[in-house]
Amino acid sequence: xxxxxxxxxxxxxxxxxxxxxxxxxxxxxxxxxxxxxxxxxxxxxxxxxxxxxxxxxxxxxxxxxxxxxxxxxxxxxxxxxxxxxxxxxxxxxxxxxxxxxxxxxxxxxxxxxxxxxxxxxxxxxxxxxxxxxxxxxxxxxxxxxxxxxxxxxxxxxxxxxxxxxxxxxxxxxxx
Numbered sequence: 134x135x136x137x138x139x140x141x142x143x144x145x146x147x148x149x150x151x152x153x154x155x156x157x158x159x160x161x162x163x164x165x166x167x168x169x170x171x172x173x174x175x176x177x178x179x180x181x182x183x184x185x186x187x188x189x190x191x192x193x194x195x196x197x198x199x200x201x202x203x204x205x206x207x208x209x210x211x212x213x214x215x216x217x218x219x220x221x222x223x224x225x226x227x228x229x230x231x232x233x234x235x236x237x238x239x240x241x242x243x244x245x246x247x248x249x250x251x252x253x254x255x256x257x258x259x260x261x262x263x264x265x266x267x268x269x270x271x272x273x274x275x276x277x278x279x280x281x282x283x284x285x286x287x288x289x290x291x292x293x294x295x296x297x298x299x300x301x302x303x304x305x306x307x308x
Contacts, residue, residue, distance in 0.1 A: 155199055156206035156218050164217040164225055168284045176284055177231040177276040179213060179239070180291040181205075183222035184269035184302055197260055204256045204268055212243045225288070236274045243272060271299035 159167070168176070183205055190198040205224070209216045213226035231239070250256055251267045260266040273294025275287050 156202055158206055158210070158224070159215075159217040161217065161219040164219060164227065167215065167217075168227060171227065171229055171284070173281065173284060174277050175230045176287055177228040177236055177274065178284065178287045178291040179226035179228065179236070179272060179274040180288065180295040181209060181224040181226070182271045182295055182299060183224075184271055184299065185267070186222040189266060192265060193260055193263065197266065200256075200258055200260055201266070201268060204250060205270060207256060208243065208246045208250055208268065208270075211246055212239055225291075231276060233276055236276060240272055240274060243270070269302065271295050271302055273298055 183201065186198055186201060189201050202218075202222070206216065206218070209224055209226065213228065215227040217225045217227070219225050228236070228239075247268050247270060254261040257263075257266055273291045273296070275290035275294060277287055278290075281287055
């Protein structure tokens with residue numbers, strides 16, 4: 134009987150560890166596990182970081198931050214199949230067999246979805262009438278390049294592109 138309980142506890146821990154209960158997305162461990170299943174030469178990565186989360190938390194409390202995170206997850210998963218929340222406001226999408234044109238099209242689609250979400254405001258619940266409450270995501274992406282020996286190299290380029298976009302979006306303002 135103890136053995137069965139141990140198995141259930143372990144299964145529950147794995148499930149909790151893999152999906153943050155707020156966004157229902159896999160975490161960093163799930164990303165690392167899943168990335169090993171991809172053929173490196175077919176791997177692309179999209180790095181995404183929420184802008185304004187700190188301001189939303191400070192202005193509208195953590196309930197507002199939670200709604201923003203859930204809205205971001207909904208928006209991202211409407212464009213990308215495999216999305217992981219790897220930090221407080223950091224997300225990664227893992228893609229298979231996408232070239233730079235595909236990645237640009239998906240990027241454009243995500244930006245349209247963000248605009249639609251901010252225009253309709255229907256996902257913002259109690260915060261839908263607050264003009265300062267809006268979704269803003271800095272995005273960078275990269276595909277496998279000849280000579281890459283790990284998915285971390287692809288991730289590093291995607292992160293660099295995301296931070297470059299974040300910098301232009303903020304024009305020197307702090308997060």
